[in-house]
Amino acid sequence: MTGGPSFGIGRVRWAWFIVAAVIALLLPAVTNTNTPALLLIWALFALSLGLMWGFAGILSFGHAAYFGLGAYTYAIAAMTVGESTGPLLLAIVLPAAVAAVIGAMMFYGRISDVYMGVITLVVTLILFKFMNATAGDAYRIGSVRLGGFNGIPAFPILNLPGDPNVTAFGTPFYYVVCVALLLCYLLCRWILGSFFGKVLIGIRENESRVELLGYSAPLYKTAIFTISAGMAGLAGCLFANWAEIVTPGVFSLGQSAEVIIWTIVGGLGTLVGPIIGAIVLGFLKLLLGQQTVIDNSLVLGLILVLVVLLLPSGMLPAFSRWRVRRERAVVSRRQASSTRRRRGVRGESGP
């Protein structure tokens, strides 16, 4: 941790990873698993955006589209099949496929940041409006009614592959979420450490230079967009299992805004940052939901404005910069005090 640009490709700090995993896996012994499961699902969603935004520099203003597609795909497929393994895979593949088409359209069209923001936002809006308007009997996929504003209730929840009678509910479901998050984290680390990840970070730093070296930036960007959407789809599928109902709310602008806020507050260009951001702010949201004096969106909005103005890189990078500065300050102060034999400086804080 002595400064120098690492571009975020740190190795897995296995000690920290194991500590976090053990805490997460032992949590059910201490507390109810309902809320922690939801927070970890949100963390997975934020991780998917953090991977794409923090490392490839692609910001989607409508990431909820893929989250919602995952949720709806799972619900519809699970009701049709009556079992969960195939629908779970489909809930990853379908959002990824949709993202591949949209991503290819945007990146090969060389559309700039702002226009990309518009397109991703509009895609989410279309899905939101459409799903809200599917109330009638005419809107059905197979035998499943889309249900419009009321959504789709009562679909089969996750079960052991091959055995529909053993379902993951309560603590086992929490473990499923936990393992999914840990695996996705390792997957992200592996991607970033690989050749593919290095090209992506190169694109974030200087796209034309990477292109001049002979790599196709649209190809790499489309690929990471697809992977990120698949991960968001998985989060959506888990969310559907948690809520046991899917409503058009999963596509709402608020959902897209929240995941952006979690990611940027936690820290861009890190993987742990979005996870922590989602857990902390998600918990805050649940706390604020229990009272009626202060509106949740007021607090979230204020946090977003303040972070953009004061800590544009997010909490975690700011924290590690602060720690590096403090360590340096301590070292230089020790040198100063040992050479000049002076005392009493120790109480002051760093520059």
Added chain:
Amino acid sequence: MDYAGVVFLEILYMIAFLALISAGLAVVFGMMRVINLAHGEFVMIGGYTTIFCNRAGIDIWFAMLVLAPLVVGILGLLVERIVIRHLYGRMIDTMLATWGLSLLMVGLVTLIFGNTAVSVQAPIQSYQVGAYQMGGYNLFIIAISTLLMLVLWLVLRYTRFGLIARGAMQNADVASSLGYNPQRIYMWTFTAGAALSGLAGGVMAPLTGLLPSSGSLYIAKAFITVITGGAAVISGTLASSIIFGAVNQVVSFGSTPVIGEIAMLALAIILLRLMPQGITGRFFRNST
């Protein structure tokens, strides 16, 4: 024949509506390259100002045409001084910060006025077109939107302020070497854009009931109209309003209003893919 008249008037109304709610955003985006995602909330606050001033006994025309732009203009001035001016040149950060502001304003309005719908009676009666009943207020919106576009064009094209503003946007360094402070020009441009949003909100208030979350109804439509229009404030807004308004209403008459809106949004994606610089980035290049 009557039916054709009704369809024509509805299309005209939709075009006027899009131009009206996009004007404020277009001025800010076209002149300053800032995308204000809190635009919908500016419109919403303009509407609240009109309704609550009217309830306090103030004449509704005065409330919507003078007070709403004034209040929202002052709000815009504050927002520019406190937030936006630190973020010039950082487009994505501006979008994020203004999105935060939009959430913040929704929260504040909910806190103050509560999460209930408020509305006000339209001050113009409806009239007959053959066998159909039409809202007279829609005609007023068509008129005011036309007037607004005309005034905006005259101001930008023929006044000294318009000249200085356009000059500063083209080359801030030259403007500042000629003695005009770009910071100050940006400040007033943003304020003017906010006031236009407030006016739109005030004028639209009698047609739609208002909720704290009403801004999200406007932002998407205004956003696609302005971005698809491109950098030229007036010709861009007009061109995309005409395209989107016509498509929305024609498809709506053929199916349902929701499908009409989805058609409009899908068209926006296609147009942006074909013309990444907007309509005026490709056609009418030298227009205002």
